[in-house]
Amino acid sequence: MPAQAQNGAVKVVLGRRYHFSASHRLHSAVFSEEENSRVYGKCNNPHGHGHNYVLEVLISGAVDPATGMIANLADLDGFVERAVLEPLDHRSLNEEVAAFRDTVPTTENLCIEIFERLKSFPKAKLESVRVQETSNNSFEYAGNADHLEESKGPSR
Ligand code: NI
Numbered sequence: 001m002p003a004q005a006q007n008g009a010v011k012v013v014l015g016r017r018y019h020f021s022a023s024h025r026l027h028s029a030v031f032s033e034e035e036n037s038r039v040y041g042k043c044n045n046p047h048g049h050g051h052n053y054v055l056e057v058l059i060s061g062a063v064d065p066a067t068g069m070i071a072n073l074a075d076l077d078g079f080v081e082r083a084v085l086e087p088l089d090h091r092s093l094n095e096e097v098a099a100f101r102d103t104v105p106t107t108e109n110l111c112i113e114i115f116e117r118l119k120s121f122p123k124a125k126l127e128s129v130r131v132q133e134t135s136n137n138s139f140e141y142a143g144n145a146d147h148l149e150e151s152k153g154p155s156r
Pocket of ligand 1: 024043049050051
């Protein structure tokens, strides 16, 4: 008999990938125009630029002996759609997402914001979120943004 059928408390981590596109401008209110240009380079372009973000959501939970699953993917998809994709896809993060009105929409901060939006998923525990900004950059966050205020500073 397989282990998961003997013990419903076996913990499994599930990863699910989503895609969204958004624009941003990296610009910090704590810097002068010159400093912003120096810190963020072309990412400080006043008209912004876009990314095709890849979001990976990891959740964990016990395998339900009846379904053989830790959560129904349809429940996760619906939650991510309402909490993240609908509000962020094809948006200007700076102009249309309140969280980035005063916080620089780096992918570090985007990762934290998405985690905060998903951590109340009722069917399983949110382990972490990973946001891939380009094929070379990705960021992961697993909670406890104790130093969120400091993260407003330059990061690249
Ligand atoms: Ni960018």
